[in-house]
Amino acid sequence: MSDYIRARSPEQKQERMQAIMQAADELFQEQPYHQITMGAIAQKLGWSRSNLYKYAATQEEVFLALHSAKNRAWLEDLEQALTAVPLDPATFARTWAESTERHAGFLRYQEIVISIIESNVTLERLTQFKRDFADMLGPIVALLSRQCDIDAAAATDLYLRLLFQAPSLYNHFHCAELTKKAMQAAGLPLAQGSFVEAYAQFVQMCIENA
Numbered sequence: 087m088s089d090y091i092r093a094r095s096p097e098q099k100q101e102r103m104q105a106i107m108q109a110a111d112e113l114f115q116e117q118p119y120h121q122i123t124m125g126a127i128a129q130k131l132g133w134s135r136s137n138l139y140k141y142a143a144t145q146e147e148v149f150l151a152l153h154s155a156k157n158r159a160w161l162e163d164l165e166q167a168l169t170a171v172p173l174d175p176a177t178f179a180r181t182w183a184e185s186t187e188r189h190a191g192f193l194r195y196q197e198i199v200i201s202i203i204e205s206n207v208t209l210e211r212l213t214q215f216k217r218d219f220a221d222m223l224g225p226i227v228a229l230l231s232r233q234c235d236i237d238a239a240a241a242t243d244l245y246l247r248l249l250f251q252a253p254s255l256y257n258h259f260h261c262a263e264l265t266k267k268a269m270q271a272a273g274l275p276l277a278q279g280s281f282v283e284a285y286a287q288f289v290q291m292c293i294e295n296a
Contacts, residue, residue: 102141105131107155110148115191119149119198146206150215153199156192158222163188165225171233178233179290183282186252190260197253234296244296251288256281 109130113122124145128138142148163185171178186193195203204212223242230241259281261269269276 099141103151106138106141106148107152110145111152111191114149114152114194119202144206146203147211149195149203150199150207150211153192153195153203154215154218154222156189156195157219160186160189160192161222161226165229168229168233171229172235173233175290175294176286178293179286179288180282182248182289183286186285187256187282190256193253193256196249197257230293230296234293236296240296244292247292248289252285255285255288259284 109127128135167181167185227241259277
């Protein structure tokens with residue numbers, strides 16, 4: 087998409103934003119978040135920065151959009167995988183954990199969304215992001231309510247606990263090579279087992295005590 091043509095219709099604007107998100111996502115797979123700039127995204131697209139700014143003011147806005155898209159994909163996967171709820175707790179927990187591992191890319195965005203991305207956007211943009219997040223929750227809250235026989239407020243709290251635990255636990259089992267070397271040099275044990283096994287245990291504990 088190196089030949090830039092300004093979007094005129096809503097559909098064209100959406101196409102441009104999708105291209106921007108794809109470029110940023112590809113960069114995030116290659117390098118840390120703090121190294122990604124609007125200039126880097128524009129270069130990846132073959133655009134000028136002034137053309138990029140027609141669709142997004144900051145890289146944080148782009149990453150909020152990416153977080154929303156990847157969160158929605160994970161939730162939709164969970165809904166499809168858990169249509170038969172209520173299930174026995176072990177089966178439910180294992181299915182939830184396996185679905186989460188399939189969306190490990192989303193966990194990288196979740197890891198930085200509160201501490202980094204949300205602190206560098208406008209109140210208006212962040213409010214819209216939170217509204218979009220709330221709008222996604224209906225089906226998964228209903229699913230957790232049926233599984234655990236709890237009300238919507240308790241199911242929402244349960245979902246948030248499961249969401250917030252996943253990135254840290256995933257990183258525990260998939261830390262960077264530099265971190266592994268540092269742990270070994272410090273005489274610390276590396277993680278044993280797997281993310282799915284450990285996260286399934288956590289999910290099962292949470293739903294059995296909901």
